Amino acid sequence: MKKNHLDDACTTILVGKNASLDGSTMIARNDDTFLPVSPHNFVLNPAVKGEKNRTVKSWLNKFEAPIPENGYSWPAVPNVDYKSEGYYDESGINGVNVAMSATESTYGNERALSCDPLVKDGMDEDVIVRMVLPFVDSAIDAVKRTGDLIKEYGSPAGNSVLFSDKDDVWYMEIVTGHHWVAQRIPDDSYAVAANRVSIQQVDFNDPKQFMWSDGIQEFVEKNHLNTDKTGWNFRHIFGTDNVKDRHYNTPRVWFGQRYFNPEIEQDPEDGELPFIMKTDHKISVEDIEYVLGSHYNETKFDPFSPDSANDDKYRYRPIGLNRTQNSHVLQIRNDVPEEVAAIMWLCVGFPSFSPYIPFYTNMNDTAKSYQDTSMTFEFNNSYWMYKGLSALVESHYKHFVEDDTDYLTELNEKFRASIIETDKLSKEHSGAELTQFLTDRNQKLVAETEDKTKKLYGELFTKAINMSKLTFNMDKNL
Numbered sequence: 451m452k453k454n455h456l457d458d459a460c461t462t463i464l465v466g467k468n469a470s471l472d473g474s475t476m477i478a479r480n481d482d483t484f485l486p487v488s489p490h491n492f493v494l495n496p497a498v499k500g501e502k503n504r505t506v507k508s509w510l511n512k513f514e515a516p517i518p519e520n521g522y523s524w525p526a527v528p529n530v531d532y533k534s535e536g537y538y539d540e541s542g543i544n545g546v547n548v549a550m551s552a553t554e555s556t557y558g559n560e561r562a563l564s565c566d567p568l569v570k571d572g573m574d575e576d577v578i579v580r581m582v583l584p585f586v587d588s589a590i591d592a593v594k595r596t597g598d599l600i601k602e603y604g605s606p607a608g609n610s611v612l613f614s615d616k617d618d619v620w621y622m623e624i625v626t627g628h629h630w631v632a633q634r635i636p637d638d639s640y641a642v643a644a645n646r647v648s649i650q651q652v653d654f655n656d657p658k659q660f661m662w663s664d665g666i667q668e669f670v671e672k673n674h675l676n677t678d679k680t681g682w683n684f685r686h687i688f689g690t691d692n693v694k695d696r697h698y699n700t701p702r703v704w705f706g707q708r709y710f711n712p713e714i715e716q717d718p719e720d721g722e723l724p725f726i727m728k729t730d731h732k733i734s735v736e737d738i739e740y741v742l743g744s745h746y747n748e749t750k751f752d753p754f755s756p757d758s759a760n761d762d763k764y765r766y767r768p769i770g771l772n773r774t775q776n777s778h779v780l781q782i783r784n785d786v787p788e789e790v791a792a793i794m795w796l797c798v799g800f801p802s803f804s805p806y807i808p809f810y811t812n813m814n815d816t817a818k819s820y821q822d823t824s825m826t827f828e829f830n831n832s833y834w835m836y837k838g839l840s841a842l843v844e845s846h847y848k849h850f851v852e853d854d855t856d857y858l859t860e861l862n863e864k865f866r867a868s869i870i871e872t873d874k875l876s877k878e879h880s881g882a883e884l885t886q887f888l889t890d891r892n893q894k895l896v897a898e899t900e901d902k903t904k905k906l907y908g909e910l911f912t913k914a915i916n917m918s919k920l921t922f923n924m925d926k927n928l
Contacts (some may be wrong), residue, residue: 457890461611461644461702461769463738468637473618477612478540478738479551479778481527481540486772489530489833490540491797492820494813495584497523497545506580510536511606512571513601521584522546525794525811527776530823536576542779543792543811547616549780550583550592555645558625560874562688565673566626569604578611581726589613589620589913590657593632593661595621600721601664605630605683610643616782616791623649623663624687625849632661639726639734642706642741645667645699647689648725652682691721701751701766706741720750729901730802735779735795736808739890742777743770743801754847770802772840777801789884790876793869801841803854804898805861806901810888817896832896838901842910849917850910857906861899877919 451848467475481578498504498521507514508804509532522545528905529535541551551911573581581599586592592613604627613620622632625647633649635641636659641648652660654667670676674835704718710729745768750758779795798820809816819832827834843854872891879887 455471459645459773460553460554461706461742462610462621462642463592463631463706464612464614464643465620465636465640465733465738466619466637466639469640469729469733471542471734473784474781475549475614475616475784476613476733476738476779476781477549477551477619477737478742478777479554479612480742480769480771480777481538482771482774482866484773487837488535488773488775488797489825489831490775490803491530491823492525492527492776492798492816492832494525494816495804496814496893497521498584499861506577508536508574508577509533510576510686511574513573513577513603513606515573515581517581518585521701524579524583524627525809525813526579527778527817530825537580538576539579539583539778539893540776541779542579542796544583544586545812546587547782547788547792547811548583548586548588548592549612549614549782549792550612551612551780552577552578552582553611554609554643555699556623556625556643556647557645557690557810558647559690562626562629562675565675566669568606569911570606570609572597572604572606572627574744575609578609589618589918591617591772593622596624597620597630597632597661597663600624600628600630610648614701614780614782616784616788620661621648623647623684623688629663629666629688631663631666631684633725636726639728641725641727642703644702644706644721646691646695646721647685648672648703649684650725652684652829654682670793673845685725685819689715692747695721697765698767701746702769704743705746705749705769709741709744710737714809733788735781736777738798739795739801739806740779741769742797743803744768745770745802754851756848761872770800772800772844774801777806779806787876787881790873790888797836798833799838800840800844803840803851803856803858803867804836805903807896808865809892810872812885813889813892814885815889817893819896819900832900835900835903839907842914844906846910846914846917849913853906853910853913857902861902864898865895 463478465476472919490642526542619635624630679908701718750762765831792811797806
């Protein structure tokens with residue numbers, strides 16, 4: 451989420467490979483901003499080799515740092531007006547199938563921050579993806595590189611970052627100017643995070659499951675930050691637990707866990723909701739999409755509920771919002787060759803009402819409708835098309851939501867069928883020819899989805915015309 455816009459925002463879901471339906475690792479997040487309109491592009495940054503003296507410079511503070519002369523290709527979803535709003539690349543999967551999503555805004559408490567203040571001109575979310583993702587060969591490498599950069603340059607904000615490859619899923623929480631902890635999500639588990647420090651007990655004797663900033667244990671002991679009599683609970687030591695958490699943050703975790711584990715009774719305002727969770731069923735891409743687009747569906751807290759009082763309907767901040775600028779599921783599959791294993795499911799409308807289109811990230815370009823997005827409404831831009839569809843559905847929710855649900859269900863079936871077919875046909879190609887084939891398949895699917903979306907637009911506009919209150923029954927012969 452963009453801290454120049456808002457104090458709190460995004461929602462994160464992480465899934466280990468044995469907890470997923472097909473053995474994939476999956477990291478997912480909603481990128482939320484303060485304003486409902488913040489145009490984004492979807493672009494591919496090509497691989498770089500032998501370009502010396504390269505640097506990354508922030509448009510939002512004085513941060514500038516050198517980067518390696520070689521880097522992998524990587525897609526990104528940056529701001530259109532990056533010179534005013536910062537890059538904020540948000541998410542991508544690089545050329546060796548390492549995925550990164552950044553960031554989930556996370557807030558350290560005043561005790562910890564007083565001892566290690568944020569660094570005004572440090573490395574923030576606006577540049578963190580381009581500083582890390584092109585240069586790492588694994589999720590563990592990505593955690594290490596990010597930690598090294600924070601050690602060198604400091605952080606100007608609390609940020610949590612998601613990393614994955616075909617085997618590992620890591621969640622890293624940067625909570626002060628220089629201190630952080632990262633936890634590996636166990637293969638049989640999932641996690642939901644929502645703008646609070648999430649990691650709980652840290653086992654410093656298990657470096658395969660935890661990584662941490664240099665000297666963090668000594669820092670905590672020296673400054674008397676551990677509020678517990680026993681254990682080393684990262685959430686208790688560095689996190690917050692206040693009224694804002696109970697109404698803005700924690701209920702989103704509650705709803706996600708309620709969906710994945712409906713058998714468990716929990717309080718939506720409980721600050722001790724667990725971070726690592728297990729469920730007795732496998733988690734699909736569609737499950738994640740549903741949660742990221744959710745608004746306390748089928749509970750009294752749903753803003754669309756016709757039966758709930760306003761005190762309930764607007765008590766908690768929902769997961770899916772009109773100011774979600776992109777929502778993504780980064781999937782690394784383990785049952786196909788690595789050349790086709792990485793899929794970026796991308797939604798650029800409200801995640802409640804717009805499709806998540808699957809893009810093979812072994813591509814050489816993105817579809818033109820995702821590039822050069824206008825700062826004002828332009829129907830041929832994917833960003834504006836799906837934002838517009840979402841606004842149309844919400845404006846007549848009771849009458850249009852079933853049509854929209856049918857549209858999304860049909861598209862998900864089409865997307866699944868397309869992936870099956872593409873995987874099969876991809877065996878006939880290799881190297882650059884395969885990359886071009888996958889690029890063409892991506893763009894074909896974009897065009898077909900746009901055609902279906904335009905058809906739905908027409909149907910919904912026609913319905914809206916017939917629903918007008920400016921009507922009067924009269925003799926058809928007059």
